[in-house]
Amino acid sequence: MIDILIKNLPIIVVLCPLMMSLLVVLIPNIFFSWALTTLSTFLTFIFSILLYQEIQIHSHISYALGKWMPPIGIEYIIDKVAIIPVIIISGISFLATIFAYKIMPEEIEKKSISKVYSLWLLAIAGLLGLVTTGDAFNLFVFLEISSLASVALVAMGAHKDKQALVAAYNYLIIGAVGATLYVIGVGLLYGVTGTLNMADLTNRIADLNNNRALIAGFGFMIIGIMVKAAVFPLHIWLPRAYAYAPSAVSVLLAATATKASLYILARILFSIFENSENLINNTLLFVILPLSLLAIFAGTIMAIYEKDIKRLLAHSSVAQIGYITLAFAIGTKASIAAGFIHMFNHAIIKGGLFIAITSIGFYIKKRVTINNLSGLGRERPITFFCFVICSLSLAGLPLTAGFISKLYLIKASISSDGIWIAILILMSSALSVVYLWKIIEVLWMREGKKIVKKENPTIYISLIIITFLNIYFGLDASLVVNGSFGAADKLIGDLK
Amino acid sequence: MITIENFILITILSPLIVCVLTPFISKNTILRDFLGPIGGMISSWGALNIMSSALNNQNTTLEIIKIAEGISIGFDITPLGAIFGLVASFLWIFAAIYSVGYMRGNKEKNQTRFYAFYAIAVHAALCIAYASDLLTLFIFYEVLTFSTYPLVAHKQNEKAQKAGRLYMSILVGSSVILLLPAIIWVWVATGSLEMSQNGVLDGKLDGAYAPLLLAMFVFGIGKAALMPIHKWLPAAMVAPTPVSALLHAVAVVKAGVFTMLIVLTNVFGIDFLAKTGASEWLIWLASFTLLATSIIAIYKDDLKARLAYSTISQLSYITLGGALATSMATQGAALHIITHAAGKITLFFVAGALYVGAKITKISDLNGHGISAPLIFLAFFVGSLSIIGVPPMVGSWSKFFLMLGAADSGYVVVIGVFCISTILNAFYLMEIPARAFFFKKEKEINIKIPKLILIPTLITSFLTILLFFLIEPFQNLTSMIVSRI
Numbered sequence: 001m002i003d004i005l006i007k008n009l010p011i012i013v014v015l016c017p018l019m020m021s022l023l024v025v026l027i028p029n030i031f032f033s034w035a036l037t038t039l040s041t042f043l044t045f046i047f048s049i050l051l052y053q054e055i056q057i058h059s060h061i062s063y064a065l066g067k068w069m070p071p072i073g074i075e076y077i078i079d080k081v082a083i084i085p086v087i088i089i090s091g092i093s094f095l096a097t098i099f100a101y102k103i104m105p106e107e108i109e110k111k112s113i114s115k116v117y118s119l120w121l122l123a124i125a126g127l128l129g130l131v132t133t134g135d136a137f138n139l140f141v142f143l144e145i146s147s148l149a150s151v152a153l154v155a156m157g158a159h160k161d162k163q164a165l166v167a168a169y170n171y172l173i174i175g176a177v178g179a180t181l182y183v184i185g186v187g188l189l190y191g192v193t194g195t196l197n198m199a200d201l202t203n204r205i206a207d208l209n210n211n212r213a214l215i216a217g218f219g220f221m222i223i224g225i226m227v228k229a230a231v232f233p234l235h236i237w238l239p240r241a242y243a244y245a246p247s248a249v250s251v252l253l254a255a256t257a258t259k260a261s262l263y264i265l266a267r268i269l270f271s272i273f274e275n276s277e278n279l280i281n282n283t284l285l286f287v288i289l290p291l292s293l294l295a296i297f298a299g300t301i302m303a304i305y306e307k308d309i310k311r312l313l314a315h316s317s318v319a320q321i322g323y324i325t326l327a328f329a330i331g332t333k334a335s336i337a338a339g340f341i342h343m344f345n346h347a348i349i350k351g352g353l354f355i356a357i358t359s360i361g362f363y364i365k366k367r368v369t370i371n372n373l374s375g376l377g378r379e380r381p382i383t384f385f386c387f388v389i390c391s392l393s394l395a396g397l398p399l400t401a402g403f404i405s406k407l408y409l410i411k412a413s414i415s416s417d418g419i420w421i422a423i424l425i426l427m428s429s430a431l432s433v434v435y436l437w438k439i440i441e442v443l444w445m446r447e448g449k450k451i452v453k454k455e456n457p458t459i460y461i462s463l464i465i466i467t468f469l470n471i472y473f474g475l476d477a478s479l480v481v482n483g484s485f486g487a488a489d490k491l492i493g494d495l496k
Numbered sequence: 497m498i499t500i501e502n503f504i505l506i507t508i509l510s511p512l513i514v515c516v517l518t519p520f521i522s523k524n525t526i527l528r529d530f531l532g533p534i535g536g537m538i539s540s541w542g543a544l545n546i547m548s549s550a551l552n553n554q555n556t557t558l559e560i561i562k563i564a565e566g567i568s569i570g571f572d573i574t575p576l577g578a579i580f581g582l583v584a585s586f587l588w589i590f591a592a593i594y595s596v597g598y599m600r601g602n603k604e605k606n607q608t609r610f611y612a613f614y615a616i617a618v619h620a621a622l623c624i625a626y627a628s629d630l631l632t633l634f635i636f637y638e639v640l641t642f643s644t645y646p647l648v649a650h651k652q653n654e655k656a657q658k659a660g661r662l663y664m665s666i667l668v669g670s671s672v673i674l675l676l677p678a679i680i681w682v683w684v685a686t687g688s689l690e691m692s693q694n695g696v697l698d699g700k701l702d703g704a705y706a707p708l709l710l711a712m713f714v715f716g717i718g719k720a721a722l723m724p725i726h727k728w729l730p731a732a733m734v735a736p737t738p739v740s741a742l743l744h745a746v747a748v749v750k751a752g753v754f755t756m757l758i759v760l761t762n763v764f765g766i767d768f769l770a771k772t773g774a775s776e777w778l779i780w781l782a783s784f785t786l787l788a789t790s791i792i793a794i795y796k797d798d799l800k801a802r803l804a805y806s807t808i809s810q811l812s813y814i815t816l817g818g819a820l821a822t823s824m825a826t827q828g829a830a831l832h833i834i835t836h837a838a839g840k841i842t843l844f845f846v847a848g849a850l851y852v853g854a855k856i857t858k859i860s861d862l863n864g865h866g867i868s869a870p871l872i873f874l875a876f877f878v879g880s881l882s883i884i885g886v887p888p889m890v891g892s893w894s895k896f897f898l899m900l901g902a903a904d905s906g907y908v909v910v911i912g913v914f915c916i917s918t919i920l921n922a923f924y925l926m927e928i929p930a931r932a933f934f935f936k937k938e939k940e941i942n943i944k945i946p947k948l949i950l951i952p953t954l955i956t957s958f959l960t961i962l963l964f965f966l967i968e969p970f971q972n973l974t975s976m977i978v979s980r981i
Contacts, residue, residue: 396672398634398638398639399635404564407567407680410676411683411684414677414680414681415684419677423674426672426673426677427673429672430668430669430672430673433668437661437664445652445657474563475561476561476562476564477563477567478562478563478565481564482564482565
């Protein structure tokens with residue numbers, strides 16, 4: 001029994017939320033639909049933990065869908081790289097689901113709640129499928145599943161603020177353009193190689209040096225994924241989508257959605273095209289590196305001038321995505337590992353910040369802008385405390401998870417003779433203190449109104465867990481660090 | 497028998513325990529207020545034992561947390577660290593008693609918060625003193641900055657918040673943008689974060705990069721207040737005086753120059769510095785800071801501002817001593833950590849006493865008040881003599897060694913710098929007792945100084961004389977910093 005389970009884990013991780021989403025839509029009761037969603041995300045999380053343990057032994061698990069052997073059939077692959085986004089997505093989505101219980105009915109019409117949970121699970125299934133599949137076209141399918149579900153989820157914010165519809169529409173159009181570009185790229189690759197299986201693609205691309213169609217296909221794929229990953233300047237859909245989505249959805253999207261696409265970006269750059277060294281090196285140096293640096297500064301500066309807090313955090317996400325792509329752009333084993341470390345840490349940091357801010361917003365019933373927050377920190381000390389910890393982590397202060405990412409990122413950039421990159425990174429992280437400090441000062445120092453509403457303990461569960469993780473992984477980072485170095489090892493092998 | 501490891505733990509944990517306990521006993525003000533002095537005594541007992549084991553050449557490494565491969569938080573004993581740890585924990589006793597008198601006398605708000613953060617700042621300073629590697633040093637350097645922010649912005653008015661922001665942005669900005677990459681650069685170059693008595697960079701770093709790396713360290717260690725990153729120190733003077741006294745004359749700034757000396761001796765190593773000439777520019781920068789801030793101090797009428805500029809000038813003595821890269825100068829610099837601490841804390845205590853007793857902040861308001869509070873001005877006089885470097889005050893020792901070191905290194909100009917600065921010191925410090933005792937009184941003010949303020953002030957001023965005769969163990973210890981090289 002257990003054997004069968006373990007053998008089928010790569011597909012079960014995806015199927016569990018996918019199947020449950022079909023079931024949830026049939027349950028009209030708010031509590032039961034939530035409970036089923038929680039159960040499903042919890043099971044998914046457990047399965048991904050099992051997968052993690054399995055990976056420690058076998059290091060590579062391949063699953064042929066419907067017993068159609070690759071490269072003909074669709075293959076699901078879990079290796080040391082894929083397991084990182086799998087853990088991030090399943091873990092965060094579990095925490096976000098717990099968080100959603102009280103806050104969802106406040107923001108969404110009661111009768112559509114079960115549909116929302118159905119979409120919620122569908123989005124999670126899409127993201128998980130995205131990172132587990134080993135087939136370039138199947139990846140496109142999951143990309144669309146997760147995007148469309150997320151768009152619908154963002155649009156649900158319309159109950160509170162009609163602007164959400166515009167945000168969702170933006171997200172839909174830009175997302176669709178991105179997906180189309182990606183699929184054009186896949187088409188071109190299929191044309192020249194005749195395969196869709198990623199591992200097979202890698203081998204066949206080796207014989208096709210400097211083929212024009214190959215280069216064009218690569219370009220389309222990369223740009224398509226960069227839209228989805230919100231790499232500057234293709235990020236314009238992101239701040240609005242995060243800002244107007246229902247609170248719980250913001251948490252889920254902010255912590256997981258872009259991570260999956262960033263993982264795909266790493267896969268394309270370092271795994272599928274690993275044999276076209278010239279092409280990759282030029283892309284890293286002339287495209288990804290400058291864009292990442294721009295993203296870091298543009299995101300941070302826009303966050304400094306932003307008044308709406310959810311949007312502010314979204315701009316900060318753009319900057320943080322810049323750190324991850326910057327790490328990829330440096331292109332050494334250490335730097336790619338640093339990218340994965342930050343991918344994990346950023347998920348718990350941003351998740352925590354969004355939970356804290358939206359649960360404060362839960363009490364004021366308005367859009368969360370800087371001026372609405374006066375003195376609320378003193379009213380809700382636990383939330384405030386967690387917010388401060390996560391902020392410190394985002395700014396990369398010692399003893400928090402964020403510090404570990406910065407440490408390895410800077411070490412990687414210095415060891416590849418990029419001391420100026422290190423200093424730029426640190427300057428922007430010092431700048432990020434400015435906008436975080438602005439929020440903290442308003443929350444704590446200013447006088448404000450009293451909150452009449454009672455505190456709701458269910459909100460705190462996920463907040464406290466995620467804050468604890470921020471400190472824990474700052475003190476004992478060996479799990480994340482070893483995992484990420486394992487991933488980097490697997491991705492670029494013994495090349496560098 | 498308590499092992500050395502446990503003494504390290506006792507020393508660094510007692511302020512932390514004080515911090516944790518303070519909020520829980522905030523109702524019982526007497527217990528809360530005297531928790532600090534008690535913690536200080538326990539802590540300095542530990543620090544004394546650590547110093548004796550440092551004198552006996554015993555060493556140990558205590559790893560607290562292993563964060564990941566090659567990164568850990570750990571503590572060990574170095575001669576320099578033993579000195580700084582003892583200074584910080586011992587002076588905390590008096591500063592804690594003093595702050596009780598000050599906070600009560602001034603009827604300050606939020607006293608519990610004040611005492612809690614005061615203790616955690618001392619904790620951070622002690623952790624810096626015994627840090628075994630660069631990362632531990634950096635982590636607690638940052639903890640020290642963050643824990644002092646609530647103390648600097650204690651008054652919570654517009655002025656205090658503005659000063660707090662300047663304080664944070666300079667200290668956090670410089671340390672994060674320059675100190676952290678400098679540390680990681682050392683890590684990349686040598687493959688570990690460890691420091692060693694002879695320095696770790698010799699042979700690992702191209703000599704041509706040494707001045708650049710040193711510059712990153714020097715400007716990254718904002719707490720050492722070299723020009724042009726000294727502005728935070730005068731800004732921090734909005735804090736209540738006990739903070740200025742212990743933290744901005746002893747713990748924080750000494751943590752800065754301690755880090756500077758550790759970097760110069762245990763990371764670069766003075767041989768490497770002398771060989772590459774990497775620190776030559778630092779000699780001139782420190783000399784310039786030393787003289788320029790002395791001159792600025794003369795023009796400051798606000799007593800605390802004058803003391804702040806005087807502190808910056810005195811900190812440059814220590815940096816200068818390290819930069820000269822001779823054993824004698826390093827020894828003088830290390831001794832100056834002790835001697836300046838004892839002298840300057842007295843001066844700040846007096847400044848706070850005058851504020852509590854008569855709300856005097858300006859030097860020009862002091863005319864003729866010496867008779868109404870003779871003891872406090874006497875204490876100031878003794879402290880000033882120590883800073884100026886007149887025997888039999890302890891300050892004369894460190895100046896003596898620094899001048900010897902300057903002569904040793906061949907930079908004769910630096911001896912001149914020390915001499916001019918001594919004259920300037922005398923000029924701006926002696927004005928205060930002179931005005932108090934010899935000028936004509938302009939208006940009648942009744943100066944009432946609480947006993948809890950007067951006693952610690954007298955003790956620390958007496959300490960400057962006592963230490964003159966007890967300098968031998970410290971001198972032995974400082975000679976160990978360099979003789980092992």
